[in-house]
Amino acid sequence: MIEQIKAVLAQLGIKEYRIMESVQASIECFFVRKKLDLKRRTDLTDYDVVVFCPHEQDGEKKLGSSAVIIHPEMDTEEIRRSLQKAYHAAALVSNEYYELNAGKREEFVRADSQFAGQSLEESTRQIVEALYEADNSEKVFINSAEVFTTRTVRRIVNSRGVDVSYETYLVSGEYVVQCVEPQDVETYHHFSYHDAKLDALRQDVAEALAMTQSRAEAERAPRAGKYTILLSGKNLQEIMQYYCGRSSAGVVYQKYSNYQIGDHVQGDAIQGDALTIYMKAKEPYSDEGIAMKDRLLMENGTLKMFHGGCRYSYYLGIEPTGNYTSISVPVGSRTMEELKASPYLHIVSFSDFQMDIMTGHFGGEIRLAFLYDGEKVTPVTGGSVNGSILAVQANMLFSKERYQNDEYEGPYAVRIEGVDVAGTDQDQ
């Protein structure tokens, strides 16, 4: 169908374009307790086409674009109408001119994944087995789970010669752990892996079961006030998104960030650990067909690069990097024992932890935290955190212990002082 689309583009005189073909097969399983409640399969083929229209406005060069979905069931006439409409729209869009990426036909890249050598059903079975392996108690157990195993083959071609294709596997899902005594509570977890990281999943589930047990024992909210907090795991991963988001070429170009390369983005006087962040390539090519590679984003608190696709990278005068979904961070300077040596509030689970890259605020409602008052550790629940990265980034201390998932590899935890917590007005 790519050739059919290209033929129509040629007939319409549309010279600049990009086509992405995705062929996807998946198996989806939905469990309630240990019962398979529904099974699904998908077989889908999609064509995402972007047409570009260079033009002039007030003597300035512009490049408009418009995206359109071409369905595999479309006949030539419908394809022609869709592309013609999109091109008309592209001619109205007066964005600053930029160059598309050029390339050539590259070898198909096979997925470097254990899933590649077996059926989707077998991959699903392995993940389900790992998921339920530690579920052996009537008191704390997996209430429900969803597992999606997907194989996708993508091909990206454009009018500048780019012709790349690759295969990718992804197992993703979510599970809810329930503990019924002493209180009936639950915790929510999601996972995704490009490879069969069964041990990592087993570890996550074991921790989730233990965490939910603690959640059931938590009776009160912390008292309102300022705290030294510990954030860990996916919550620390979210904090890192502040720096990734603020250094995105699109965000910088639109002046929603005033980062410059070479800036001390963590502040001029870092008292805690200076951050180093690498952007990690999880797939061989971006959606524009840019070859993805690992890159250094910031080093010891200093910004080293911007990142983004063709358009915004061109505006900033940088090499387009593609868009990243994964980062790696070297471990910090303190052990968990050292981070926990003095009073803290370690929030292990939020309803929905958010890092707002525009305002710099982070926070959310506390589902489970461990409060250390200098003498004992008490599980607590309720209340909320509302902090500002701008106020605390110079004094963050990171753990030597690691945490890893598909999108993050780095310190397990960070210690941050002086953060507002909304809680109870009095000790209960």
Add this chain to the structure above:
Amino acid sequence: MKVQESLFIQKKKPLLKKLLDMLLERYPYASILAEDAKSGNYSVSRKNMSVSEAKRGTSRGFVVKVSDGKHYAEYSFNQIAEQDLDDLCARIAELVESSDKVMPEGLCESEYHVPAEEKAEFCGSTDYEIDPETLGDDAILAHFVKIRDEGLAFSEKILDCQVSASYQRYTKLFWSRDRMMEQSVMWMTGLLCFVAAKGEEFKTYYRTYSNLGGAEVLSQIDADIEECAKAVLELLDSETITPGEYDCICSPEVTGMIVHEAFGHGVEMDMFVKKRALAEQYVGERVASDLVTMHDGATAAREVATYYFDDEGTMAHDTTVIDRGILKSGISDLQSALVLNTEPTGNGRRESFRRKAYTRMTNTFFEGGADTKEEMIASIRYGFLLENPKSGMEDPKNWGIQCMVNIAREIRDGRLTGKIFSPIVLTGYVPDLLKSISMMSENVYLGGSGMCGKGYKEWVKVSDGGPYIKAKIRLG
């Protein structure tokens, strides 16, 4: 004018009938949902302009659901041809028989009986005034450029003024042994968003617009330029709130977020099936003040989540969830109703034909009361007027609230002081908040600019809202 049905679906009907007949020879239950949806996005800001089809809202394909008498299976695909029907049926059969391949030892399969279906035939389309495609990309962009320029000219402190809109037009055909139902619907939404910066901190303020209909909704945007520009500039002087429990007046948008996140998700009955919803134990009990009556339904209001039947072929309802403070009913998809031995309420919705159907909200709101906004503000000795909701997360198990709000305007001795605080996290226990509602304004406003997720996926279009409410809420 009526939304036109999809020509693609009309053309495919004979082939779909053949497929359905082949499946019904083999299975006691089979259904097909065919979907043809097209959506468009427009956006204009200082340095960016965009007109595109939206990937999430544009889809064309089919989902088959079958039962062998005990177990359900679904198959989603987007290509169908006469010569492939046998192969398609073989793939479905392989899926139905694949349970042993995906389940390790120790797990088994749920069993469901096949319910009797009432015969139904239906065909309907919703109305609109202005088709965005007829109005044209040129006209929409020109309108947005004018708004943007007026917004940017308001003050040099304004970094950006973004104007955007989305629409979706879809046709769905649900076909089973006894039901053949077809509907065509269109909705459209708009957004006006201002950005201002104070050092490293960027503040935003937005206003949203939505309707079941077409581009007629966009004419509402112009009137709000000055008010929104002023609000974002006010945010530059916002302070951090002292955490605590306060008397609050919630704007209809914030009321809507509370209704949706704090209570709506909690009465989705697929959560009852999994014993994940505290609400199950409270049906028939008081959960709110007697001022509160809450609805959910695709026919409860005319808004973005209005439709005639859900993705499982159940006609849409208007469900009274809370009646004068008493929890009356949850909302349900078909499969959950089978387990719970209740009637489905027309809330079985898919993100698209590619995804499973879950119990999902539609148009969710509180009925209005008898107070005025001015009376409500005047009644507060110290508290806040909450505006501009940002996000929320459900907690059906424990009835916790997490909502993020952009603005809290200080009220002291019955008057707004002019001081504002931002951002704000709302937390607490849902029944405490709902039982504390002591005043409600008369007029009800619904907004449908956002999407609702089940956790972090399965995005569907919803609207929510209500009147201004006065309640005690923990803020931080």
